[in-house]
Amino acid sequence: MAEKLTAVKGMNDILPPESARWEWFEDKVRALMRRYGYANVRTPVVEPTALFVRGLGEVTDIVEKEMYSFTDSMNGDQLTLRPEATAGIVRAMVEHNALYNGPLRVWTMGAVFRHERPQKGRYRQFHQIDVEALGYCGPDVDAEQILMCRALWQELGLVEGEDVRLEINSLGQADERRQHREALIAHFEAHASVLDEDARRRLHSNPLRILDSKNPAMQSIVESAPQLMSFLGEASLAHLNAVRAILDAAGLAYRVNPRLVRGMDYYNLTVFEWVTDKLGSQGTVCGGGRYDGLFEQLGGKPTPAVGWGLGVERLLLLLEAVGPVIAPPVPDAYAVIPDAAALPVAMCTLQALRAAGVNVQMHAGTGEGRGSMKSQLKKADASGARHALIFGADELAQNLVAVKSLRDGSGQQVMQPLADVSGWAATLQSLT
Numbered sequence: 001m002a003e004k005l006t007a008v009k010g011m012n013d014i015l016p017p018e019s020a021r022w023e024w025f026e027d028k029v030r031a032l033m034r035r036y037g038y039a040n041v042r043t044p045v046v047e048p049t050a051l052f053v054r055g056l057g058e059v060t061d062i063v064e065k066e067m068y069s070f071t072d073s074m075n076g077d078q079l080t081l082r083p084e085a086t087a088g089i090v091r092a093m094v095e096h097n098a099l100y101n102g103p104l105r106v107w108t109m110g111a112v113f114r115h116e117r118p119q120k121g122r123y124r125q126f127h128q129i130d131v132e133a134l135g136y137c138g139p140d141v142d143a144e145q146i147l148m149c150r151a152l153w154q155e156l157g158l159v160e161g162e163d164v165r166l167e168i169n170s171l172g173q174a175d176e177r178r179q180h181r182e183a184l185i186a187h188f189e190a191h192a193s194v195l196d197e198d199a200r201r202r203l204h205s206n207p208l209r210i211l212d213s214k215n216p217a218m219q220s221i222v223e224s225a226p227q228l229m230s231f232l233g234e235a236s237l238a239h240l241n242a243v244r245a246i247l248d249a250a251g252l253a254y255r256v257n258p259r260l261v262r263g264m265d266y267y268n269l270t271v272f273e274w275v276t277d278k279l280g281s282q283g284t285v286c287g288g289g290r291y292d293g294l295f296e297q298l299g300g301k302p303t304p305a306v307g308w309g310l311g312v313e314r315l316l317l318l319l320e321a322v323g324p325v326i327a328p329p330v331p332d333a334y335a336v337i338p339d340a341a342a343l344p345v346a347m348c349t350l351q352a353l354r355a356a357g358v359n360v361q362m363h364a365g366t367g368e369g370r371g372s373m374k375s376q377l378k379k380a381d382a383s384g385a386r387h388a389l390i391f392g393a394d395e396l397a398q399n400l401v402a403v404k405s406l407r408d409g410s411g412q413q414v415m416q417p418l419a420d421v422s423g424w425a426a427t428l429q430s431l432t
């Protein structure tokens with residue numbers, strides 16, 4: 001036998017029955033987006049490398065260490081598998097002048113790629129739900145997006161404050177960050193002996209990034225570092241307070257975490273993360289914030305914007321730990337076709353039932369043939385279907401099919417006409 005091939009390390013296959021949870025989750029997300037008026041967008045998985053270097057910042061974990069970048073062997077272009085969705089969406093908006101008629105609320109869902117050490121909740125290909133409000137400057141949209149996450153948690157059966165908690169912060173504006181940066185450099189220079197290699201390299205290029213360090217040996221100097229909050233001017237504080245007033249009115253508890261900085265350079269003003277204690281060190285399920293400067297940085301007109309990204313794998317791990325059990329969907333009906341001569345009539349009937357919206361399966365031929373009536377009925381039972389459709393020779397001779405009830409304990413059998421499938425199709429469908 002030929003050697004087996006395996007998936008790339010850190011990149012997962014999602015198969016049944018696990019995929020049922022994914023579909024259940026995606027259905028909830030789609031419904032949520034419709035309720036909040038967010039329109040779907042899809043952008044390419046591969047983008048020019050320069051988009052992420054310029055968009056996310058050269059001195060960030062993602063750009064320095066985590067991107068899958070390669071040269072297109074056909075034409076020499078420098079390309080990268082997207083490590084996040086926002087930069088590509090902004091590129092598309094600028095390229096197509098999509099905000100010409102006014103602001104837009106958009107969302108997308110798909111795979112992103114980061115070369116990290118794979119572990120539970122951390123993969124090299126993972127999936128994000130990404131939500132962006134483009135062209136809005138007010139704190140109301142920041143709050144709307146946070147409340148939208150909360151609505152999703154409720155929809156999924158997660159308990160706010162227990163399973164997921166909100167942390168928020170403000171990163172102010174560029175001039176405020178500049179002053180803070182000076183103070184940060186002075187602070188870290190005074191503790192130079194404790195800095196690790198990353199931190200030493202970033203000390204002058206991007207000291208804010210040091211605050212995002214996960215190195216336990218540096219936690220105490222990170223904690224004692226000057227806080228950006230104390231450099232915020234009136235307008236930045238007013239923006240933060242306006243967001244907070246809406247969250248307070250909505251009764252949403254949160255912690256202002258002055259050390260929350262997020263991993264990309266494009267953020268300003270509001271930033272937030274939804275965190276959980278139930279997934280060990282991979283505790284952030286969703287993160288976002290305002291990025292008013294990104295459009296300009298990517299060659300567009302100044303355009304205020306705010307968005308969030310949710311890690312689907314992490315959220316599903318959390319749901320597995322604390323959420324409802326999601327059973328794979330069961331068919332409405334299962335066809336039992338004892339004699340192969342009945343296949344043409346039976347399969348045409350199944351097509352008509354499916355066209356009428358009925359979820360119906362049949363036991364198709366296998367290596368050992370189709371099996372006896374008894375074994376097919378067993379398969380029907382095991383499928384979880386509510387009804388068996390029995391295409392026996394006697395019934396077919398009268399242009400009928402026997403519909404046997406499998407779940408209500410009655411074992412009741414009703415004859416239905418083959419000629420009028422749409423007349424009885426609805427009786428097979430579950431009301432749940």
Ligand code: ATP
Binds near residue numbers: 084123124
């Ligand atoms: P972390 O601090 O855990 O590395 P991050 O700040 O890099 O997360 P973001 O860039 O904000 O993450 O991405 C949004 C969400 O995507 C995260 O909150 C998380 O749920 C998820 N995520 C990030 N990296 C990974 C990964 N390698 N595997 C699985 N999910 C991830």
Ligand code: MG
Binds near residue numbers: 061263
């Ligand atoms: Mg990361």
